[in-house]
Amino acid sequence: MKPTSISAEALFEAHRSALRWEWIAGHAHPERRFDDSAVRDARSAADLVGYLNYIHPYRVQIVGRREIAYLAASAPEDQERRIARIVTLEPPVLIVADEQVPPDRLVAMCDRAEIPLFVTRESAGHVIDVVRAYLAHLFAERTTRHGVFMDILGLGVLLTGESGLGKSELGLELISRGHGLVADDAVDLYRTSQTALEGRCPELLMNLLEVRGIGLLDIKAIFGETAVRRKMRLRLIVHLVRKETMEREFERLPYEPLYEDILGIPVRKVVIAVDAGRNLAVLVEAAVRNTVLQLRGIDTYQEFIERHQRAMERGQP
Numbered sequence: 001m002k003p004t005s006i007s008a009e010a011l012f013e014a015h016r017s018a019l020r021w022e023w024i025a026g027h028a029h030p031e032r033r034f035d036d037s038a039v040r041d042a043r044s045a046a047d048l049v050g051y052l053n054y055i056h057p058y059r060v061q062i063v064g065r066r067e068i069a070y071l072a073a074s075a076p077e078d079q080e081r082r083i084a085r086i087v088t089l090e091p092p093v094l095i096v097a098d099e100q101v102p103p104d105r106l107v108a109m110c111d112r113a114e115i116p117l118f119v120t121r122e123s124a125g126h127v128i129d130v131v132r133a134y135l136a137h138l139f140a141e142r143t144t145r146h147g148v149f150m151d152i153l154g155l156g157v158l159l160t161g162e163s164g165l166g167k168s169e170l171g172l173e174l175i176s177r178g179h180g181l182v183a184d185d186a187v188d189l190y191r192t193s194q195t196a197l198e199g200r201c202p203e204l205l206m207n208l209l210e211v212r213g214i215g216l217l218d219i220k221a222i223f224g225e226t227a228v229r230r231k232m233r234l235r236l237i238v239h240l241v242r243k244e245t246m247e248r249e250f251e252r253l254p255y256e257p258l259y260e261d262i263l264g265i266p267v268r269k270v271v272i273a274v275d276a277g278r279n280l281a282v283l284v285e286a287a288v289r290n291t292v293l294q295l296r297g298i299d300t301y302q303e304f305i306e307r308h309q310r311a312m313e314r315g316q317p
Contacts, residue, residue, distance in 0.1 A: 005033040006138060008093050008116040014134065019127060021095070021120035024102070025110040033092075060131055061091040063106075064124030065098040072103065080105055087113045095131070097124040137198075140190040141263050148209075149187040149199045149232065151180035152288045156199055156232030158187060158267075159284070161240030165274050168211050170240075173281040175209075180229040181219050184209045189234060191263040197234040234262070236291050237269040238284055246273035257294065268294070 009030035012023055071079050086094070087109050094110060096102045096119045110117040120127060147160040148171040159167045168184055175181055183201030190198045201207075207220040207228050220228045237260050241250070250271050259266040270287045272280065290300065 006135075007031045007033050011093060011131070011134070012116070012118060015130060019120045019122050019130060021118045021122075023116060024119050025107045025117035026094075026113070026115045028111075028114045030116070059091060060093050060095065060135070061086065062124050062128050062131075063094060063096045063100070063102070065100055068096070068098075068100040068102070071106070079103065083109050087115060091115060093118060095120065095127055097122055097127045136192060137190060140192050140198075142188060142190045143263055144202075145187050145189055145262070146185065147187055148184050149182040149201070149234070150174060151182060151229045151232050152285065153179070153292070155236055155288050155291065156182070156234045157236045157238055157284070157288060158199065158234055159238050159240065161274075162242070165240045165242070166280070167240060168209055170280050170284065171209060172211055172217070174284065175219060175223055175227055177281060177285075180227055181207070181209060182229045182232050189262060191265060195265060197262055197265055197267065198231055199234050200231045234267055235295070236288060237267055238287055239269060239271045240274050240280075241271055243273045243275045246271065 007030065008026075012021070012030075015021070071082060074082060083103070083106050086106075090113075092115075094106075094115055094117045096106075096117065099121045100119075102117065102119060107117060145158065145160070147158045148167045149156065149158050150171060151157075152174060159170060161167055171181060171184060182199055183205060185205060186202055188200045188202055190200070192198045207218055209217045209219050211217060258269040258271065260269045261267075268291055270291070272283050272287065274280065293300065
């Protein structure tokens with residue numbers, strides 16, 4: 001389940017060192033919370049410039065150099081009215097960036113309205129990028145899938161299949177061939193945008209791989225830092241099935257690429273039969289390389305169909 005809110009204090013502490021900000025007003029209620037509408041915070045550092053009725057209510061509001069200049073150039077009564085307009089829309093947090101000093105009226109009004117006011121020397125654009133990414137990840141739709149998630153040739157690949165088919169052993173073989181482990185057994189998948197899924201390892205299972213007969217292996221300790229990854233974007237699912245299942249349920253040469261829907265996003269999928277004598281690691285690498293070609297617009301199967309049609313048109317056997 002994704003969280004439905006976050007406190008201003010949690011946001012402040014999460015980026016205290018990275019953004020080097022200070023909390024200068026609105027201390028009365030550090031537990032003040034805001035919900036996932038804040039994910040859609042200011043789209044640019046200039047959202048306050050001009051027509052203040054365009055400020056979106058209930059969103060984190062960034063105040064940069066141009067906004068401060070705009071307020072400073074106003075007559076005292078105009079400045080009071082414009083700042084009041086900002087506060088009336090109840091932003092969960094106000095952040096003053098670009099090494100700017102907030103006007104005294106803004107500080108006083110945030111204190112009265114109990115709106116947290118952070119000040120940082122970092123650029124407004126950088127602050128927006130950091131806060132937006134943090135909130136987007138925090139409030140992202142998420143699910144957990146069973147399988148082994150790996151970085152194979154730069155592609156995030158989820159190995160799935162029935163229990164006992166050797167997914168972890170296959171993962172170990174791929175690691176020994178230079179690929180990276182993200183997660184074994186359970187993979188947390190986050191929908192980070194309209195088209196992207198990001199896979200991470202639950203903290204409890206970090207760097208661990210379970211192999212039947214051996215037990216838990218610390219992949220980072222055995223193979224080194226380069227054998228593990230913190231996260232990867234999911235681009236391909238490799239589903240392992242028994243030979244009988246393959247013959248019964250899947251086509252030998254599927255005319256259309258297979259997809260699996262995860263959190264509303266279609267993910268490419270290939271099915272590989274597990275049988276004695278088959279080198280699964282090589283087959284998975286081949287599937288990944290073929291997927292890379294498809295992502296670049298090169299479809300080998302369609303090219304074969306076109307070649308076959310041209311041969312038929314020429315009357316060749």
